Structure formats: structure tokens, C-alpha cells
Amino acid sequence: MKVHHLNCATFRPPLVAGGLVAHCLLVETDQGLVLVDTGFGMNEMTNPKATIDPLSRKLLKPVLDINETAISQVERRGYTADDVRHVLLTHLDLDHAGGLRDFPKATVHVLDSELEAASDPRNVKERARYPKAQREGVTFRTYEAEGEDWFGFRAVRDVAGLPDDILLVPLVGHTRGHTGIAVKGDDGWMLHAGDAYFYRGEVETPPSTTFPLKLTARQTETIREQRLSNVERLRELKAGGEVEVFCAHDPVELARLA
Template sequence: MLKILGKIGLLVPALAVGAVWLVVLRLKGVPVPLLVTYGLLLAGSVVGLLWPGVLGRRATRGRVLAFLGVPVGLGTLGLYLAVVYYVTDLPVLLALAAAACLTWTAALFLRVRRAAGDRGARQTRRAFLAGGAGLALGVLSGLSVDQVERRRREVLARGEQERQAAVRAPGGRRRIAGGAVRVFPIHTGDTVVTYGQFYGGLDGWEGLNGYVRTLVGKAQITVPVHAYLIDHPRHGLMLVDTGVNWEQARDHDGYYDMTSRLLTERDEYRMSPGQDLRVQLARLGYDAKEISTVFLTHVHDDHAGGLRYLPQATVVMDRRDWEHGVLYPYSFALVKDNLSFPAFDSGAFGAFPASQDHFGDGSVILLPTPGHSPGHMCVLLRLDAGSVLFMGDTLYTLPHLAVDQVRQMTIGGADTIHQMEAARRIQNLLASDPRIVPLFAHDNTRYHSDLVASAFAQGVLDEDGVRELRTHMEAVLTPDWRLRPGHTPRFVPPASGTGLGSVDFR
């Protein structure tokens, strides 16, 4: 009985790991028929090794290994090389192969001690061959480290050349002088998402079900990733979020390690050289080294990637996101000692029961809006003509303010409730003050591409700009936060049947 329970104890985690691996492969775009065949072989080999008799009276563990284990092993290696492998893995793979050969060598020598005659001699020869192969692979692993580093330096050098060329391209300008607070939207590239993830929160894209549909859904679109530069006469240069960095978009597999590559898509980010955060700052007349403060709405990598360029900046973020949010250490490696966590003890602000007056002069107010992440926050900046509310990912676009009609994928449970509570508070705040305009991180409508771009072309939002943005908002949304005709999103499949679709509004 104990033996059976022990085998079951091995079977359950083995199948669970196999299921996760299959999900990862599906995320990487491996065709379903191939996954089904591979999954059956994988499950059969696991069950067959534990209970050989299940596969037939003549089945043995040796035959299971030969007829199922070997194809599964070769298939696993092939799938890994096809969808996950990057040259930086080479030293690790060679080291693992060396360790396997040396382990086999040790096992053979143990068998030699129990063998005699010709059989012992054969085992000895095999042991020496395996040991020699292990040592050779170990040496190759060490030698490959320098080659991998050289290739990495070459990739980064090409990126630097592209960046410098983009900085020198026509159209750059000098920093605009003056005492006004200036805000510059910065488009740091695009991210590829499923349409349902972006617009399907009311159609079943919630919680675990939403994540599964994200993995298998291929109705994809691209949406922008925006950060915002603030040039403040009293508080210096600041950023709200930092967008995507060059390596994430142009050298994805080199930026992320082996484990992270399993959980991310190779082509999830797209960026032209001119969209690099450092390039755009330079073309506005600024230097990334001058940024003193970053207000991070949340820790997700498409908002935190640019932190790699800002080691001198103080990063202001909610402690809950740092302790419980899903973050990648690469983006935070250079700023982890420069974090500042607001206490949200400045009292109520409008519909928000808690807030943080960051500088103590009312110029920047931090508002907790948990839900999309444990410690998501929005940032309100006061200007002479009004105020801007940086939304982060609480709501993706202007139409998302109609949360009962348009909703992004949410985490589910209490997190969805918290996110919707935050959205209602934002609605109340916008309704209470017609001089507040919202700015979004991923808005893919003409609100951002046309009106926001025009209103902030020189960095200063004047009264006419506030009026135009609010007038457009009222043309899209009714006073009770419903969409007016002509503004409901609809997925448009790609013309060729493959590739990325687009979004139409009707």
C-alpha cells in the first residue's frame, strides 16, 4: 500500500510539471496537434516508468525508456531549442551535459566493482569514455562563456549605434526654457496583447480563465506603451513610469534569463530606435541622468523596463507592489536601493479615502488604486491650467472609463472588486473637477494619438488644451459613464488571416 501511495506521490507532481510545460509551449505558439502527440508520449512515459504493466504484459521499464522515454527526451530538447533556446544558455547546457556524463561515469564505476571479466572491462571502457566526454564538455562550457559574452557585447554595440543615429536624426530640439510645469508623453514602443486581454473583461476574460484564454487566444493586437516626462520648476525632472527598454524589445532573449523566457513571449514588445526612452529624452533636450524621481504606477515590466537607464533616480512606488507584485529583477537591479514607499497618510482626496501629498505642496498627489496589481497607484499632477491624472493600468484607454461596457482582463475575486472601486473613484474625481484630464499608459484611440499629442506638443497644457480634451471625453462618454455611439471597440481580423489584427470603434 505504501509503495502504491509513493508512486502516486511521484505521479501527481510529475504530471503537474508536464502540464505546466505544455502550457508554456502553447504560449510559445507550438501547434496543438504537436502538443497533443508530445503530451500523450510524456504522460505514457511517466505512467509506464511507474507501472510498466499498464502498457502491456511484456513491458518493462527498459522498454518504456527505449520506446517512450527516448522520443520524449529528444522531443523535449527539440522543443526547447526551437522556442526557448538563446546563445546565452550554451554554457549552462554544456555544463548540464558535463554533469550528466560525470554522473553516468560514477554509476558505471560502481557497476564495475560488481562486474568481472569481459563485462567489467566493457564497463570500465564505457566509464572512461563517459568521463572523458564529461571533462571535454566541462572545458567547452568554460570556453563558451567568453564567446557568449562577446556576442552579447556585439548586440549591445549595434544597439548603441542605432541609438546614436536616432538621436542625431533631424527633428530634435533644445530644451524649452520657462517657469511652467511641462509634460511630455513618450511612446516607448508597443506591446502585443490578445484583444480579449485588452477589451474582453466583461466577456469571461477574468482570473484563471482569462489567463488560460490569453495563452490559447491568437486574436492579437498591438497597443502603445507610454511614459510621461515632467519638467517641474521646483522639483526637477520626473517620470511617470518608464516604459519598455531597448533590450526587452530588441534583444528579448538576451535580456531575460532561461526561466523568464519560459514565461514571456519572444515578440511581446516592439520598438524602433527612435522610441528608445534615452533617445526621446535627448531629442527633447534632456538627459536620462537628470531624472531625479520616477513615480511607478506599478511594477509590471512594460512600465518598469526603463529603470535600467535611471540608476540615480528615486523610485516612488507602493510597498505592496514591491513585496507582492509580479516583477522581474533585471529592471530593478540598479534602483533597488533607491526605493521610496508612500505612507498614504495625507488624508482623503476627493473620492479617495487616502492619498499622499508627495512633496507637501499639493503639486503631486499619489492615489492608491489597487487591483491590476497589489499596489497599483495613480498620480495626479497640478498644472496652472488644470491637472492631469496619470492612470497607469487601472484603465487602459478613454473608452475603458465606461467600466460597465468596456473592461480589460482583471485578476478576479477581490482584486477585480478593488480595481472597479478604483475606477469608480476615478470617475467621481473626473466628474467633480472639469479641469482634470486623464492620461493613459496604453490608449490606442485618437484621444491620445491626436488630441493628447497636440495638447502637449510643447509640454504646456493650456486652458484651450484642457477644454479640447474634456470636450472629446464628453463626446465619447455620457455623464453617467456610458459609451456614446461610434466608440464601442471591435476586433478587426488581419486581412491575410494571419498576423495581428486591429481595433475599430463603432
């Protein structure tokens, strides 16, 4: 399968040198186009105040460029919105689910615990991170966070309508139903780890971090112990050398793969 690495939103948070990206994947399969995460879509780029809360606008400082939306990038490749049949989401945070409404024919695959968190938020933090408008009219298909072994992780192999080389690899912690998405491309397996970590050094050996991104990870986490143990497991997976591991927001990882 041919896999394209896209940036579907750019952020300039005040303390983060080099900024952040929204690393998404566009996969060409026999079942049509598949997107992994959607960054910000047309709605966020043209009318940010409707879905992005004031605090997120202030902290993330998004660069609002419609050319970065997944739909613009799909169309520039000669496809239409309707060619995108499936979207897999690492989670439903507003900077990952923004483009859903741009793909009305797509089935959106998420963990059941994530859709539940978004539909029934437990606190102010969850209410802000999952703007309801982003999910209006969207067709979801949900999965339990369990499955068969995949490089020592439990993975959901039977994602409805998709080949078995696209898997959900639950990495709960950042949110209640956060998951990685594994894809076997022409060069082997890769794992989009979403917001399981924010800085590439976190999964390198020996690990390193930066203060602003360590703080970001803590401020946005839901279950700390699970988040930290997942970072350890991802570091081991990366060290094993068989899987290309990357997160959603690191611009250096994206530049290496794009």
C-alpha cells in the same frame, strides 16, 4: 509645470484593434526632470528575452524600437539621463518599469506594497510580472497607501524631493501596490491611472468595453473588488470634469493628449 506625454513602447496583441501603447509622462520641474512610468527601456528593446517572459512576448507582441524608450526621447529633447532625478511608477509590471536602469541618478517612488509584491512574489503570476533584473541597482523610496483627500481619493502628498503638485493616488487592484499619479500641469490636474483600466470607454458615462481588453484586465488583476470599485470612482472623477483621466495603454487617449 510643463508635461509631455510620451509613448515608451508599442504592443500589437493579436485581438486588440489599434494596438496598445505605454503612456508615460515627462515633467519639467524646478527639481529636474520627472518621469511617470518608463515603459520598456534599452535592455528590453535590445535583448527582450532577458527580461520579458515568453508568455508576455507572445501575448503583448511588443514592437522593439529603441526610439520609443524614455531615454531616447529625453535625449532628443536635449537632456541627458542624469537630468532625470525622479521616477514615479504606477506599479512595477515589466511594461512600466523597463526603463529604470537607463536613469541611474533617479530616485524611484512606489507604494511599499508594490515593492514588497515584486521582491517577495506570492505565486507564478507575480514572479513573471516583476523581472528582478529590471530593478538591479535602482534606488527606491516607498510610501504607505494612505494620505489626504484629493478629489475624493486618498493621496500621498509628500513625495520626497518633489513639489506638492505631484501626488501618488493609490488605486490598488491590478497589483497589490498599484497607484495612480496625479500631476498639476499648465492646464490643470491630470491623473495617470496606470492599469486601473485598459479601455477608455471604461471610465466614460455610460461605460463601454471591448472583450479582449476586459479579458486582459481580468487576467492581470490581483484584487478584483478593489479594481472594479476604482474604475467606478475614476468614472465619477472623469465625469466631474476637473481632472484629465487617462490610463497607460489606450492609444486614443494618448493621441488626444500628446
